[in-house]
Amino acid sequence: MSSSGDSNVTNRRRRSTMWEHFKEIPNQEKAECLYCGALIGCASGQGTSSMHHHLARCKEYPYADAGKRQRSASSQDASRKELAIMFILSELPFKLVEHEGFHRFVNRIQPKFLIPSCNTLRHDCYDLYMEERSKLKKYFSETSPRVCLTTDTWTSCQNLSYMCLTAHFVDADWKLQKKILNFCQISGHSAEIIGKAIEKCLTDWGIHSVFSITIDNASSNDLGVQYLKKILNSWNSLLLRGELLHMRCYAHILSLIVRDGLKDINDSIARIRSTVHYVRSSPSRLRKFKACVELENIESKSLVCLDVETRWNSTYLMLESALKFERAFSNMEFRDSKYAQELSKGKGLPTSEDWNYARRFLPFLKLFFDTTIKVSGSSYVTSNNMAKDVYGIYMMIERYRGNEEQSLQEMAQRMKTRFHKYFGNVNNINLTLFIACILDPRHKWDYVKWMIGHVYESRET
Numbered sequence: 310m311s312s313s314g315d316s317n318v319t320n321r322r323r324r325s326t327m328w329e330h331f332k333e334i335p336n337q338e339k340a341e342c343l344y345c346g347a348l349i350g351c352a353s354g355q356g357t358s359s360m361h362h363h364l365a366r367c368k369e370y371p372y373a374d375a376g377k378r379q380r381s382a383s384s385q386d387a388s389r390k391e392l393a394i395m396f397i398l399s400e401l402p403f404k405l406v407e408h409e410g411f412h413r414f415v416n417r418i419q420p421k422f423l424i425p426s427c428n429t430l431r432h433d434c435y436d437l438y439m440e441e442r443s444k445l446k447k448y449f450s451e452t453s454p455r456v457c458l459t460t461d462t463w464t465s466c467q468n469l470s471y472m473c474l475t476a477h478f479v480d481a482d483w484k485l486q487k488k489i490l491n492f493c494q495i496s497g498h499s500a501e502i503i504g505k506a507i508e509k510c511l512t513d514w515g516i517h518s519v520f521s522i523t524i525d526n527a528s529s530n531d532l533g534v535q536y537l538k539k540i541l542n543s544w545n546s547l548l549l550r551g552e553l554l555h556m557r558c559y560a561h562i563l564s565l566i567v568r569d570g571l572k573d574i575n576d577s578i579a580r581i582r583s584t585v586h587y588v589r590s591s592p593s594r595l596r597k598f599k600a601c602v603e604l605e606n607i608e609s610k611s612l613v614c615l616d617v618e619t620r621w622n623s624t625y626l627m628l629e630s631a632l633k634f635e636r637a638f639s640n641m642e643f644r645d646s647k648y649a650q651e652l653s654k655g656k657g658l659p660t661s662e663d664w665n666y667a668r669r670f671l672p673f674l675k676l677f678f679d680t681t682i683k684v685s686g687s688s689y690v691t692s693n694n695m696a697k698d699v700y701g702i703y704m705m706i707e708r709y710r711g712n713e714e715q716s717l718q719e720m721a722q723r724m725k726t727r728f729h730k731y732f733g734n735v736n737n738i739n740l741t742l743f744i745a746c747i748l749d750p751r752h753k754w755d756y757v758k759w760m761i762g763h764v765y766e767s768r769e770t
Contacts, residue, residue, distance in 0.1 A: 327357040330364055344369035388422055393433040403427045403434075445488060446515060454478040455518040459558075460507060461525065462498055470495045472503065474510050477687070487687050490514055500532030507533070508540050517546045521554055521741065525561040526731075553741050559684050559695060562731050563702070567621040567677050570724040575716045577663035578624070578670070580656045581631050584638050585613045587651055594645070601640040609633050622681065625674040628667050635664050669714065673721075676705050692745035697752065699732055699742070700760050735765045 331340035331349065338352040340360060345367055349359050364370055396403065405411055407427055415424055425433065456476040464470050474491045491510045495502055511519070519541055524530045538551040547554060588598040599612070613634060616627035631638070641648045642658065652658050680698050684691050706728060709721035732738060743761075746752045 325357045327360040327364070330370070331360055342367060342369075344371070385423060388419075389425055389433055390437065392425070393430060393437050396430065397434055397437070403430050406430050449515050452481065453518055454480070455520045456516060457520050457556075458507070458522040459524070460503075460522065462495065462503060462530075464498075470497055472506055474507060475687075476516070485688065485690060490516075498527070498529050500529045500536060503530065503533035504536030504540075507537055517541075517544050519546060519554070520548065521556045521739075523556040523558050525558045526565070531555070553739060556739050556741065557731065559698075560681050563677055563681050563684075564621065566702070566724050566727045567674070569727045570720040571621055571624065572723065573719070575666065575670075576656050577659065577666040578628070580652075580659040580663050581667055582616065582624075582627065583652055583655050584641075584659055585615060585627055585631050587648065588613065588638075588641070589615050597645050598634075598637060598641060601637040601644055602634060605636040605640060607634060607637055621674070622678055625671070625678045628671055628674070632664065632667060632671065666714065666716075669712075670717065673705060673709055673717075676701065692741060693749040693752075694746075696742045696746040696757065696760065700764060703728065703732070703764055732764075735761055 328340075330343055331351075332343060333340050333351065334348065337348075338350065339348045340351040341348055342363060347363060347367070349363050351357070351360065392406075395401070396405075404427055406424055412424060415422055456478045458474060458476055460472060460474045462470060462472045472491070472493055472495045473489065476486075476488050476490050478486050478488075480486050491506075493506065493510075495506050507522075511517070522534060522537065524534060534555045538547070538554055541547045541554070542551055588594050595612075602609075602612075611630060613630045614623075614627055616623035638659065649658055680702065684695065684698060706721050706725050709717050710725065712718055712721070743757050746757050747754050
């Protein structure tokens with residue numbers, strides 16, 4: 310009985326691959342290492358863990374260095390990949406890996422990590438891009454999601470034209486995804502060039518199911534969408550033969566509306582802009598302004614900011630910040646002798662009427678600013694609120710058309726003219742805006758019916 314039991318134990322032991330590296334010592338419950346001769350305990354029930362640990366640190370084991378090299382190489386590759394991800398996410402320059410400070414930092418954390426060169430890091434980033442691109446292409450091929458596209462084109466200061474194409478879709482987990490499909494140089498902004506560039510990108514990615522494409526309001530873009538509509542219809546991939554394909558960029562329309570309204574900007578806004586420009590024009594003037602802020606006990610973590618006259622959103626931010634410091638600007642007239650002298654060369658110092666005008670004007674701009682921020686979101690759905698936002702803009706314009714201030718009336722009238730160019734005819738609005746609003750349980754059909762009837766009183770709903 311005893312002999313049979315010992316035999317079974319021996320057979321179980323010898324099934325382990327560790328016995329390829331050890332020799333059992335009879336009657337001692339020990340095993341001898343075939344490489345260094347060390348004796349390792351192997352009593353019944355102990356298993357081969359001790360033998361495994363010994364082999365890992367055995368100096369005579371011929372494959373020890375190869376194993377270490379393999380583990381080291383695996384760790385090196387994983388670390389290089391994480392380094393590439395860090396540079397991509399943080400938009401860091403590749404040259405940073407060659408900086409002395411970066412080398413000192415990495416060597417302190419992990420001296421064994423081999424820091425890649427600038428060119429190697431560039432190749433690692435490209436390899437990572439190709440890896441992620443393959444995964445995304447596989448996903449499109451296997452699931453065929455219906456995507457919504459957004460695209461934009463522009464010309465750089467080097468007079469080179471570029472196009473960016475982004476896909477938005479809902480994945481299998483009902484999460485909204487945003488993926489940049491292409492960022493490329495194009496030869497121009499004509500309809501044919503834009504249309505063919507988008508067609509080529511969709512073909513390369515294997516995307517055929519397109520719901521809509523959002524694009525700004527240039528005439529060449531309209532023709533480019535018509536070209537794409539023909540191509541996608543030939544692929545038999547559009548809903549309603551493409552009636553819902555063309556989605557005009559709402560943020561761009563808002564920008565055009567506000568620009569028209571601010572075309573002949575009031576002198577009050579111009580005078581406030583001049584005061585802000587004065588205090589930000591030199592460090593000494595800014596110090597004097599800060600002293601005035603302290604004297605007036607104005608608590609604010611930020612100071613006034615300059616605006617760019619061609620960018621209305623910066624004008625809003627400038628006015629919003631300047632109004633907080635009205636008392637400090639008034640104090641500047643007594644604290645800085647050059648303040649009044651310098652501003653008198655232009656339109657003069659802002660008066661209390663100017664500040665009051667800015668207060669009445671600011672809520673109007675705030676609506677456009679807040680709406681633009683909201684509809685420009687890419688990590689959440691925006692279409693369900695679009696029709697409601699259009700209605701809100703319409704009501705605000707109508708309210709300011711009846712304002713007692715003539716300049717505000719004229720501004721609102723210019724905005725209404727531009728508004729009607731894009732939203733004046735309900736039949737020219739993409740139905741997706743109304744469908745998404747109806748599907749929102751907070752709004753539904755009754756709200757949309759009421760809204761259309763209120764904005765387009767002369768049309769049947």
